[in-house]
Amino acid sequence: MTAAVATILGVTLAACGGSGGSTADGSDPAAGSATDTATLTVYTDQHADLIKGLTDAYTAETGVEFNIQNDATVGQIEAEGGAGKADVFLSEDPTPVAQLGAAGLLAPVDQTTLDQVRPGLSSPKGLWAAYAARSRVLYYNPTVISQDQLPKTLAEIVEPQYAGKFAWAPSGAFVATTQYLIATQGEAKTTTFLEGIKANGVNEQKNGNVRDTVEAGKHAMGLSNHYYWWVLAGQKGGPDKLVSKIYHFPAEDAGNLVLSSGAGVLKASTHQAEAQKFIAWVTSKDGGQKLIADAPAEVSEAQYPVAPGVASSIAGDLSEVKSPAFDMDELADSSQAEDLLKQLGLSKG
Incomplete structure (x- = not known):
């Protein structure tokens, strides 16, 4: 023990x-x-x-x-x-x-x-x-981008002003988010969003890499899970020891998916x-x-x-996270998301 x-x-x-x-x-x-x-x-x-x-x-x-x-x-x-x-x-x-x-x-x-x-x-x-x-979040480095400049929704991150400014990783939670988007907004709209992720973002392969590169200022922002940041904060002696911060999207949004x-x-x-x-x-x-x-x-x-x-x-408190309602039993079959990510070249590589 x-x-x-x-x-x-x-x-x-x-x-x-x-x-x-x-x-x-x-x-x-x-x-x-x-x-x-x-x-x-x-x-x-x-x-x-x-x-x-x-x-x-x-x-x-x-x-x-x-x-x-x-x-x-x-x-x-x-x-x-x-x-x-x-x-x-x-x-x-x-x-x-x-x-x-x-x-x-x-x-x-x-x-x-x-x-x-x-x-x-x-x-x-x-x-x-x-x-x-766990919840999906956006990490950001305030020495590179201010909080008021951050996207207000996950969908906004693919807009031109954020090109080259964020990292992401093809984790299981990313697949789950993709499946959620397909279920709630359809495959065509999800495909357009993912094409924007590929064009605008940098695939850092692992959530830990997303966290560490945002902390180092290599990227202004990064899509990940909340707990990676808190684990690093614990290792460093507290959240005040980190430069980067966690950002929850302000309204109920897929970027906050629990x-x-x-x-x-x-x-x-x-x-x-x-x-x-x-x-x-x-x-x-x-x-x-x-x-x-x-x-x-x-x-x-x-x-x-x-x-x-x-x-x-x-x-x-989990109640502070504005996650959309979601039937998690739908994730029993994520093949649609996995196939789409593979088709677009966004799977683990």
Whole structure:
């Protein structure tokens, strides 16, 4: 366990004192049940330290142990099928968990669990629950461009005055944004926008490169995810140590698109009840959400908690981000976006 994980576990357990308090008769719900000593197998493609923090905290509260497979894929789970080993899948982005739901491999999440999450972030079919989120943002360097000169919408960034002034990267979140644009404004308009991105912007290949080149002043602006900037701020000693800044578009806009990390219970799991309990804890404001809110950036990756009334101690409150409403289950099939990006020469290279 890293020092950061150990620290946040101590803070979380002291503050929470358990995931759900006591039962009606005053007994400890973490004691005495056979399911409380189960071992859950978690497949995940989320950042390893965050999963380590969440599962260690849950073990400390309940006695439930975990087998964790990092860098798990949808293809692996599909290949295992009914003989699958996973009880729970924890995604970094909505696409993989939405794909599992579309393939009929997830059991419905308990409604009481879904009700703990901000509306619009989980599967509308109830197949998975959001447990963390990240938002698309624009980084900018105020020594190169002032805030009042920034585009007011994502669409404006392809206008002539911004030619050669911004960076972008063909990440999974960029693909998701493209799929959102296709779904909401059509392929023709999205194609025109992407052609502008290619003509006006510089492909830095990775979000970390976008962040670092904007910070260095190589580019005035950069399209990316919010958490990369906050992670660098943590490494440098605080946001005041960075030259660059985060900019959220001022109105509800695709440039602010929020994308969920999703938690699902595999139908093939032989520990259905305990898997459901774990996801309930992960999404509860006194359990996993508090850990995500309070963890240092090296553990949480500065991701947003998704329970109403719980704000990240690093990035702030998700309610401040003006993201458009979006059915994230639509990301189960991003082939239209992937094909278009490939056609235009905007895929990972």
